[in-house]
Amino acid sequence: MGASAGKVSTGSALRWVLEAFGPLFVFWGFEHTWGLVPAIVSGVVVGVVLVVFQWRREKSPSKLTIINACSVALFGVLDLSFRSAFFIKLEPVLGNLVWAGIFLVSVLTGPGLIVEMVERTAGRMKDSVRAYMRAVTVAWGVFFIVRAAAYTWVAFTLTVDQALAVRGVVGPVSFVGMFALEMGVRYFRYGKKAFGSAPPQSAKAEPEST
Secondary structure, three states: OHHHHHHHHHHHHHHHHHHHHHHHHHHHHHHHHOOHHHHHHHHHHHHHHHHHHHHHHHOOOOHHHHHHHHHHHHHHHHHHHOOOHHHHHHHHHHHHHHHHHHHHHHHHHOOOHHHHHHHHHHOOOOHHHHHHHHHHHHHHHHHHHHHHHHHHHHHHHOOHHHHHHHHHHHHHHHHHHHHHHHHHHHHHHHHHHHHOOOOOOOOOOOOOOO
């Protein structure tokens, strides 16, 4: 049973990532192969399809999917409107600051974006786990601020070709590194049960809040 639960959890996590970040993945893929305009159109189309699919399935589309689809459209239009070399280098700075604001504001105004996303599929978590996921949301906000600072240095230091090359490497590598770091911290705190089909629970039993 443990093995099958692990497979279900992995499949659910993969589906969540693809649905949440699908518009961005498609945008990046088309931008590198077909150009900016096809990337914008494809990213927006995929975002709309995912939102409609989630609406029909759950009557409540994912905020993260909507945000990603809107960001693809917004920054795509900005790229087309301001075709200067400096804006091309500055665009990832603005994008990362926007994402930092989204994550941090979600913590100031509610339980946090990641808490909301996890509870969409896993149900209400215990308070200790919610606090951990809230801290992870803050960590992602700080992560985007650090990336914005790094891209600012790149924008004022490197040429356009160099900046695009650095962006192509730093972007995906930093994302994978952040995911791996969070999974390592989660494993250290909760052990193997952190990756089970149910939300990770604290090692010590704790009373349910009333």
